Amino acid sequence: MARHPVQWLFGLIPALIVLAVYASALVVLAFQVDDLAGWVTPFADGWSEAARTSARVVAGIAIYGAAVFLAILTFTAVTLLIGDPFYEAIAVRVEESQGGAPPDPGDPLLVQIGRAVRDTVILATIALLFAAVFFACGFLPVVGQTVVPVVAACVSGYFLAGELTSVALERRGLRRRDRFALLKRNRPLAVGFGAATFVVFLIPLGAVLAMPGAVAGGTLLARERLAPDAEAAREDIGVAGQT
Template identity: 25%
Template sequence: MPGNPVTGAGALLRGFGLILRPGLRRYVIVPLAINIALFGAGIWYAFSWLEALSAWVQGYLPGWLDWLTWLLWPLFIISALLLVFYGFSLLANLVAAPFNGLLAERVELLLTGRTAADGGGWRKALAEFLPMLANELRKLLYMAAWSLPFLLLFVIPVINLAAPFLWLAFSAWMLALEYTDYPMGNHGIGFRDLRRRLRRQRLLSLGFGGAVLAGTVIPLVNLVVMPAAVAGATALWVEKYSKEGE
């Protein structure tokens, strides 16, 4: 079954509520601090990039095509924001991976009363820092391999008009993979099985990833979207994806 995209998007909203629970707040502090620091840098970089991009476009086009700048400018803004904020979101997850895994563990405990069979806790999170870092790099390599065909679409005339929307769908998929990996990784589920489970409920996954992507470009919301996405992804694992292996 492809799943329901509305249910997927709603999981992010549920995640915002979960991270406010008294028992989870202390597990949110470190991911939240990392996200605020990196998104602050991302916002500064995005405006710098847009300014440089504007100068490049105006210098590249001949004078008689100046009107085309106004037509393409919204597409450039959307593309730049998606590339920058998505990139900084992945960087934030790379740094915060062990803490996100611990947060997913505590959310699952809150929702079900149980967690992964091997226990967990801060000691386990720190002990698994290097394996989790390697796993994050594996996801980045996967993203890079699939990004190239999508990015090439931006330079193909006519097709480049659809490129931002295709990139939007790809980014939503990658963010769904990124965040559901935390609860699934706590149960020893590998990246291949993770992708299989998400593909079997593709619309559910894209709905969740799309909501996370939207949250990354909304001011203030993007500062807290990472821990909320971890919590929401854990709720989806408990209620949807865990049943894919049964």
């Protein structure tokens, strides 16, 4: 992306739109987190002031941490959804620079939009379930503030890799279930790429500035490391024959 600054600026537009919405929601949450912490810890009402305050600080950190986890995990899916033409163009440009892009599957636009919305809703539901688990684990002494964030980064990384490789893998005929089956066969690779991206996204404005490069990286990952397995997966599910 550094060699194609126009493409990079082009890819910032949808990310900036989603950032504005997400940042507003997180700011509102920050002002409400004390009340929410009190609401989820009614059992601490009769405790001493120090113990009650400690419990609600931990609860507040867990609530906000779960919200940030959910935001980062869904940020990519939502940005890809509203910025599909932008990131499709970047992915094709990357593929062509490496020897050529597979042909467009030719699905009608409404079908593509419906599929993208469905995948985003499914991912958001899964993210909510994981966020609830990490929220609960955040109350564990020491472990909740050390091990849990690392596990959350790895889980987020796995799903981020699935989203960032989706453009290139869909051009190869793989849908959501088949894409994640492919990533499961290459889990360490997917987690490594995705967790590194997750850490970059934690940096203020990192998700916006790095989004075009993340899509380019996901495209290269799919092309160079997953493509052979993708072809095998297509044969397994009969997609090659259908397309």
